[in-house]
Amino acid sequence: MSFLRSPRFWRHTVLNLLTFLAVAWAVGPMIWAVSSSFKALDEIYSFPPTMLPLRPTLANYQVILEGENFLRYFLNSGIVTVVSVVITVVLALLGAYAFARFKFPMRAFLLLLVLVPRIIPSITRVVPLYQLWAELEMLNTYTALILPYAADALPIGIWILIGFFQAIPKELEEAAMIDGCSRFGALWRVIIPLTLPGVVAVALFTFLRSWNEFILAFTFVDTDAMRTVPVAHYQVFEFFGVRHWGAINAFTVLAAMPIVIFFLIFEKHMVRSLTAGSVKG
Amino acid sequence: MSQLSGSPRTALAARVQRLVRDGVYDKPAAWRFSYLLILPGLLVILTMLGIPLVYAIVQSLYRVDLLRPGTPFVGLQNYVNVFNSPQFWSSLQLTFIFVAGTMTLAFVLGMATSLLLNREIRGFAVLRALVILPFIVSEVTVGITWRWLFAPDLGVINALLGLVSLGPVRWLSDPNWAMFSVILAETWRLTPFAILILLAGLQSVDKSLYEAARVDGANFWHTFRYITIPNIKPQMLITLIYLSFACVNQFGIIFSLTGGGPGRATEVVALYMYEAAFGNFQFSRGSTMAVLLFAVNVVLSLTYMRVLRSND
Numbered sequence A: 001m002s003f004l005r006s007p008r009f010w011r012h013t014v015l016n017l018l019t020f021l022a023v024a025w026a027v028g029p030m031i032w033a034v035s036s037s038f039k040a041l042d043e044i045y046s047f048p049p050t051m052l053p054l055r056p057t058l059a060n061y062q063v064i065l066e067g068e069n070f071l072r073y074f075l076n077s078g079i080v081t082v083v084s085v086v087i088t089v090v091l092a093l094l095g096a097y098a099f100a101r102f103k104f105p106m107r108a109f110l111l112l113l114v115l116v117p118r119i120i121p122s123i124t125r126v127v128p129l130y131q132l133w134a135e136l137e138m139l140n141t142y143t144a145l146i147l148p149y150a151a152d153a154l155p156i157g158i159w160i161l162i163g164f165f166q167a168i169p170k171e172l173e174e175a176a177m178i179d180g181c182s183r184f185g186a187l188w189r190v191i192i193p194l195t196l197p198g199v200v201a202v203a204l205f206t207f208l209r210s211w212n213e214f215i216l217a218f219t220f221v222d223t224d225a226m227r228t229v230p231v232a233h234y235q236v237f238e239f240f241g242v243r244h245w246g247a248i249n250a251f252t253v254l255a256a257m258p259i260v261i262f263f264l265i266f267e268k269h270m271v272r273s274l275t276a277g278s279v280k281g
Numbered sequence B: 001m002s003q004l005s006g007s008p009r010t011a012l013a014a015r016v017q018r019l020v021r022d023g024v025y026d027k028p029a030a031w032r033f034s035y036l037l038i039l040p041g042l043l044v045i046l047t048m049l050g051i052p053l054v055y056a057i058v059q060s061l062y063r064v065d066l067l068r069p070g071t072p073f074v075g076l077q078n079y080v081n082v083f084n085s086p087q088f089w090s091s092l093q094l095t096f097i098f099v100a101g102t103m104t105l106a107f108v109l110g111m112a113t114s115l116l117l118n119r120e121i122r123g124f125a126v127l128r129a130l131v132i133l134p135f136i137v138s139e140v141t142v143g144i145t146w147r148w149l150f151a152p153d154l155g156v157i158n159a160l161l162g163l164v165s166l167g168p169v170r171w172l173s174d175p176n177w178a179m180f181s182v183i184l185a186e187t188w189r190l191t192p193f194a195i196l197i198l199l200a201g202l203q204s205v206d207k208s209l210y211e212a213a214r215v216d217g218a219n220f221w222h223t224f225r226y227i228t229i230p231n232i233k234p235q236m237l238i239t240l241i242y243l244s245f246a247c248v249n250q251f252g253i254i255f256s257l258t259g260g261g262p263g264r265a266t267e268v269v270a271l272y273m274y275e276a277a278f279g280n281f282q283f284s285r286g287s288t289m290a291v292l293l294f295a296v297n298v299v300l301s302l303t304y305m306r307v308l309r310s311n312d
Helices: A007-037 A059-065 A070-101 A107-119 A122-135 A143-167 A170-178 A183-194 A196-212 A215-220 A229-234 A236-240 A245-265 A267-276 B008-021 B028-059 B077-083 B086-117 B124-135 B139-150 B156-163 B175-204 B207-215 B220-231 B233-248 B252-257 B269-279 B283-311
Strands: none
Touching (some): A007 B086, A007 B124, A007 B139, A059 A070, A059 A245, A070 A107, A070 A143, A070 A229, A107 A143, A107 B283, A122 A143, A122 B283, A143 A196, A170 A183, A183 A196, A196 B139, A215 A229, A229 A236, A229 B252, A245 A267, A267 B124, A267 B175, B028 B283, B077 B283, B086 B124, B086 B233, B086 B269, B124 B175, B175 B220, B175 B233, B175 B252, B220 B233, B252 B269, B269 B283
């Protein structure tokens, strides 16, 4: 057992232990929510708590799934997120292409006009936008969420894609044009495939923010059938009256699942888009 | 352009060269096309970001209070009222504690985790993915997850403390603990961002610098102080500035954890603003604080740009 006396062995052990603690700090709270979501109510109320469910049950998930509008929340979030992503990607592609390719009067000014609003936080626009949607009688609509979400992601989206367009030689596109494509044709057939990593980054960035967004969705929606997942999740307490922690944790697991699955599939791209918007919270 | 004469590609390239020389990219036809491409995105950005900001600024100069008739122009009176309100100063103080506390904890934890992960380590990709997870779930998920951890009678934190005969602590309902609890949850969410940026920085540092230092007998603190820090200074600054944005504008986590309570113990400016606008229907008072929060964002952005420029 001479390795027990080697400082290298101890150094490694201590560092690995610390790494384990850092990972436990990050995933522990989530694992705890998952574990609790499979516990029967009497087990949740027993003390001291058990680490893993003694008798795993799906009863908590049943409670949640039987909730009147539960699937509706996911449908709402899905619609709002998908449409926001599509609008953001298309408009960002068009705008970025113009900024990257052409020279025109007021180019610098327009670029500023597009990029600078990214520093306006949601907390600043929630009151005026609420008044706008109330005035237009558009509270409780998908549009009331989609347009602000697209606007939120567009400046960063345009910024990312300008970089991608500038990296593509003009000649490539011109070859396509001379072969008989219109400029739009050249854009879609030749340029888009080359900017795909950028498009993926913008789409994931918009997806994350739209799926998770809370303050605007909470303020602009007050009918249960129009709630998005984060808003319904927030209101899970009023949903049960008493603290049904098993069901609340089941809701947490279901709400986080789509995004965690997405993350596991697109981890590399996701890491890039997570840091893309690093100016804004 | 290609040097292979005679091929069809060269002929094509020559035509393209002529086109570029003739300047098809900056003729009025191209201008109109550019404006057409930019317009839809610009419209969305201006109507959903720019105009709301202008509207908030204008509204902060009027009295818009749904419980009082009329909307008279009051100049800077709303700002005077806000600055004269002890509650605003107390929420500003809470914001400062929240921002400073979270930034410190998230930065230190992020740096420590990055250093731990920046070793020859098995399963690096998996470990990195795991430590990033808290950053991708929603603020409400963070709030509700921690509410369960902090639960006074059933929560796992108090149960663990009980094992060493400590507590129970009323994490969220004790005014002396609530701010700390909120900071802890926000730290949990933001540490991954620090890790993402700092780890990328660490990995870009030339490994031979460490080898050379070790040969000279440098210990961990020497290399950290004289090699690591100078080499990842830009990443450290970016991390700190991003963390400050995220904390100043934070709403969802505090709102879903404590709702600003108990009493007003965690009511930062963002929550106080929301309460004024949607709890008391004082839209102009809310707008006034929204404009002040925006001003903080502007100052942070200018700092950010200056920092990035000086590090280019």
